[in-house]
Amino acid sequence: MNSLSSHSHHGSDTDSMECSVVQPHGGPGVVSASDSESKSNVLRKLLKRANSYEDTMMPFPGTTIISQLLKNNMAKNGGPERGERGDRGDRGDRGDRGDRGDRGDRGDRGDRGDRGDVGFPGSGLSNASSDAPQEDACSNSSHDSTPQECLSPFGRPPGLATFDIERLNDEHLRAKRARVENIIRGMSHSPSVVVPAASRHEREHEMDRDREMDLDCPPPQSQQQAPSSPRGGEVCSSSSRENKRKQRLPQQQQQSFTQLVCQRKEQKQEERRQLKLQLEDMQKQLRQLQEKFFQIYDSTDDSEHNDLHNDLHNDIGNMSEDSPARSDTGGDDRGGDDLRSDNEMSDLDPGHFLDRARALLQEQAMLAAREKPRREGLSRSKGQGGPGSSMHAEGKQLAETLKQELNSAMTQVVDTVVKVFAKPPRPTPQQAFPSLSIPPERFPTTVNGDNPNFHTTNQRLQCFGDVIIPNPLDSFTSMPGMPGPTNDQTEAIPLVVRKTPSEHHHHHHHQSSAVGAHGGHHHPVLHPSSLSASMGFSPPSFRHPFPLPLMGYPFQSPLGGPTGGYPGKDRSSPDSMDLSRETTSLRTKMASGHHMGHHHRSCSPAHPGSTAEGLSLSLIKSECSDLQDMSDISPYSGSNIQEGLSPNHLKKAKLMFFYTRYPSSNMLKMFFSDVKFNRCITSQLIKWFSNFREFYYIQMEKFARQAINDGVTGVEELGVSRDSELFRALNMHYNKANDFEVPERFLEVAEITLREFFNAIVAGKDVDPSWKKAIYKVICKLDSEVPEIFKSPNCLQELLHE
DNA sequence: CAATGTCCTG
DNA sequence: CAGGACATTG
Numbered sequence: 106m107n108s109l110s111s112h113s114h115h116g117s118d119t120d121s122m123e124c125s126v127v128q129p130h131g132g133p134g135v136v137s138a139s140d141s142e143s144k145s146n147v148l149r150k151l152l153k154r155a156n157s158y159e160d161t162m163m164p165f166p167g168t169t170i171i172s173q174l175l176k177n178n179m180a181k182n183g184g185p186e187r188g189e190r191g192d193r194g195d196r197g198d199r200g201d202r203g204d205r206g207d208r209g210d211r212g213d214r215g216d217r218g219d220r221g222d223v224g225f226p227g228s229g230l231s232n233a234s235s236d237a238p239q240e241d242a243c244s245n246s247s248h249d250s251t252p253q254e255c256l257s258p259f260g261r262p263p264g265l266a267t268f269d270i271e272r273l274n275d276e277h278l279r280a281k282r283a284r285v286e287n288i289i290r291g292m293s294h295s296p297s298v299v300v301p302a303a304s305r306h307e308r309e310h311e312m313d314r315d316r317e318m319d320l321d322c323p324p325p326q327s328q329q330q331a332p333s334s335p336r337g338g339e340v341c342s343s344s345s346r347e348n349k350r351k352q353r354l355p356q357q358q359q360q361s362f363t364q365l366v367c368q369r370k371e372q373k374q375e376e377r378r379q380l381k382l383q384l385e386d387m388q389k390q391l392r393q394l395q396e397k398f399f400q401i402y403d404s405t406d407d408s409e410h411n412d413l414h415n416d417l418h419n420d421i422g423n424m425s426e427d428s429p430a431r432s433d434t435g436g437d438d439r440g441g442d443d444l445r446s447d448n449e450m451s452d453l454d455p456g457h458f459l460d461r462a463r464a465l466l467q468e469q470a471m472l473a474a475r476e477k478p479r480r481e482g483l484s485r486s487k488g489q490g491g492p493g494s495s496m497h498a499e500g501k502q503l504a505e506t507l508k509q510e511l512n513s514a515m516t517q518v519v520d521t522v523v524k525v526f527a528k529p530p531r532p533t534p535q536q537a538f539p540s541l542s543i544p545p546e547r548f549p550t551t552v553n554g555d556n557p558n559f560h561t562t563n564q565r566l567q568c569f570g571d572v573i574i575p576n577p578l579d580s581f582t583s584m585p586g587m588p589g590p591t592n593d594q595t596e597a598i599p600l601v602v603r604k605t606p607s608e609h610h611h612h613h614h615h616q617s618s619a620v621g622a623h624g625g626h627h628h629p630v631l632h633p634s635s636l637s638a639s640m641g642f643s644p645p646s647f648r649h650p651f652p653l654p655l656m657g658y659p660f661q662s663p664l665g666g667p668t669g670g671y672p673g674k675d676r677s678s679p680d681s682m683d684l685s686r687e688t689t690s691l692r693t694k695m696a697s698g699h700h701m702g703h704h705h706r707s708c709s710p711a712h713p714g715s716t717a718e719g720l721s722l723s724l725i726k727s728e729c730s731d732l733q734d735m736s737d738i739s740p741y742s743g744s745n746i747q748e749g750l751s752p753n754h755l756k757k758a759k760l761m762f763f764y765t766r767y768p769s770s771n772m773l774k775m776f777f778s779d780v781k782f783n784r785c786i787t788s789q790l791i792k793w794f795s796n797f798r799e800f801y802y803i804q805m806e807k808f809a810r811q812a813i814n815d816g817v818t819g820v821e822e823l824g825v826s827r828d829s830e831l832f833r834a835l836n837m838h839y840n841k842a843n844d845f846e847v848p849e850r851f852l853e854v855a856e857i858t859l860r861e862f863f864n865a866i867v868a869g870k871d872v873d874p875s876w877k878k879a880i881y882k883v884i885c886k887l888d889s890e891v892p893e894i895f896k897s898p899n900c901l902q903e904l905l906h907e
Numbered sequence: 908c909a910a911t912g913t914c915c916t917g
Numbered sequence: 918c919a920g921g922a923c924a925t926t927g
Contacts, residue, residue: 767912799913
């Protein structure tokens with residue numbers, strides 16, 4: 106009904122200026138029709154195309170390639186357009202605070218998992234895969250500034266409609282135009298964008314399919330257009346975060362750690378948000394340009410104009426029909442698929458994409474330039490009388506500004522996009538490349554693939570030859586499902602903070618929790634010699650730090666992917682490791698700051714009990730820089746040599762215990778060549794063995810006493826075989842997965858130990874407080890050589906295979 | 908003093 | 918398993 110009128114209303118106020126500027130051309134149809142025509146054709150096509158893919162991908166206002174880029178970005182960021190989260194509404198008030206609040210409870214965050222993605226820089230990308238979870242992740246903020254808000258800034262096209270109407274007195278044309286616009290708008294989900302109810306009515310009249318669209322695009326949720334609202338507080342939020350963190354710190358290093366990670370994430374989010382804003386601006390500008398184009402078409406050539414409309418109609422119609430189906434697919438795999446989806450874009454790789462975008466931009470710029478003169482002329486001829494006359498100067502400026510803005514924005518966008526794409530080329534899942542895959546068998550630490558979504562992307566961007574192989578070994582220490590922070594007692598996951606339990610292995614596994622970036626310094630190289638020789642394959646230390654993700658060469662991500670795609674046998678435990686690694690490394694780092702041993706006592710504040718807290722705090726302070734680095738790095742570096750003992754290392758240590766109960770620190774260094782040793786690490790390793798021994802001796806004593814109680818009289822009756830209870834207990838502890846063949850020698854030693862205990866107890870030596878020492882002395886001499894294979898960082902894989 | 912190791916506790 | 922206390926050794 107009055108849709109039009111309302112339109113005009115809007116338009117006149119807001120866009121009057123722009124409109125007036127543009128209008129001129131239309132009328133006279135002046136200007137070199139030939140030139141503009143060819144150009145316009147091209148442009149038109151581009152526009153059309155852009156629209157079409159947009160639709161296919163997701164609803165977005167008639168924007169162009171840029172919008173696509175934006176979309177991609179957003180999608181990746183996990184800021185799926187319509188966020189469904191009820192809180193959106195209130196956001197205004199809470200601002201970042203709100204965010205913080207959410208994150209405040211790390212706990213629940215952790216449960217949801219996924220923080221991982223957010224965490225790492227690449228997260229943006231990886232996230233693509235995991236849309237849903239992402240949202241809550243640290244990216245609430247980004248979330249806020251999602252499309253809806255984005256749109257609002259554009260000021261929607263009210264203005265557009267306006268001038269069109271004015272210019273085109275023809276009712277028919279006007280109606281058509283409005284329709285088209287509405288449709289486009291509707292498709293693009295324009296909630297926030299004012300889609301006057303009236304217009305909708307109109308649409309209903311004419312096209313039923315529009316309804317679908319409407320449905321698709323639920324009405325705006327009363328968004329105030331304050332795109333920037335949430336941003337301001339970032340800093341504050343971080344500080345508050347800090348405080349919070351500090352307060353909590355004491356509880357667990359984990360928490361502090363987490364917090365740090367979180368901070369990092371937040372920063373990234375912030376960056377992302379800013380980028381988004383820029384994109385928004387760009388979109389706005391693009392929209393304006395588009396409008397101009399339309400006008401030109403209309404004015405210059407009716408037939409074309411009609412065609413255009415028709416085309417649009419067709420496209421739209423198709424889209425509406427397809428939309429349902431597409432949406433499904435789109436929903437499933439958004440990550441890299443966005444780009445292709447359309448025939449034309451199908452093999453679009455980022456490069457093409459960018460090129461295209463650039464081309465478009467140029468064209469637009471040219472067009473704008475051409476327009477300028479026209480405008481000028483028109484305005485002059487018109488004189489001051491017309492409404493648009495006043496706009497003259499402004500129009501010029503606008504054009505200039507627009508051009509500049511577009512250029513700069515484009516540049517930024519391009520960079521951003523490139524960065525994003527480039528970022529985490531994480532290894533893809535093994536299944537994905539059967540052909541490529543290299544013998545999966547040996548890969549150093551666990552490798553994991555992560556989200557499949559990336560396949561396409563990765564493939565395109567970089568032909569990854571990588572192969573990631575699932576390795577079954579990990580099961581070793583298996584951390585059972587371990588969903589939550591709960592640690593398996595037996596398994597040692599030291600201070601490790603489990604990054605995120607989230608791994609509910611979604612089918613899609615987006616999860617990519619591995620997150621993070623890693624920046625570590627990497628470690629020189631292990632001693633490949635022995636290893637490679639024995640292993641016969643690629644150097645273990647081949648992990649490169651994340652820096653060259655783009656490279657095509659294969660690299661393995663040591664971190665197991667939580668995403669479970671483990672084909673291998675042991676799906677049970679594998680992945681968890683990656684998470685822990687990060688933490689481990691961090692922990693190590695922290696620890697390194699102080700002397701783990703006795704010294705840290707002094708460092709710690711006052712209470713002995715609070716040592717942890719003090720330590721954490723001081724560490725944070727002193728090692729702040731390091732931590733930051735770490736956070737960036739951690740995700741990828743996980744297995745990368747360097748600092749920190751991973752769960753795999755623990756596993757390995759346990760297996761080594763079958764050979765040596767009292768390894769010297771030197772020996773440990775030899776066998777853990779992929780670890781950067783420092784006091785802490787050394788101490789930790791020693792401590793591990795100490796703990797192993799403790800357990801071992803406890804078992805021995807227990808069984809010895811049990812034997813005595815059972816009436817055993819002579820040591821002869823004591824034996825340790827693979828099926829004895831004692832062995833079972835030990836094996837359970839050191840070789841839980843039972844995928845390692847315990848050396849016979851160990852059985853002998855165990856038997857000897859048991860007998861020693863037995864004899865000592867029988868002899869009543871156990872009254873002596875240090876009666877065990879004698880036994881220890883005996884046992885320590887029974888250490889046997891540890892197989893060379895243990896020196897290999899990859900040893901686990903090897904060993905486990907057996 | 909530093910490195911190791913044990914014992915105990917969480 | 919990690920921390921911490923404590924003992925031992927060189």
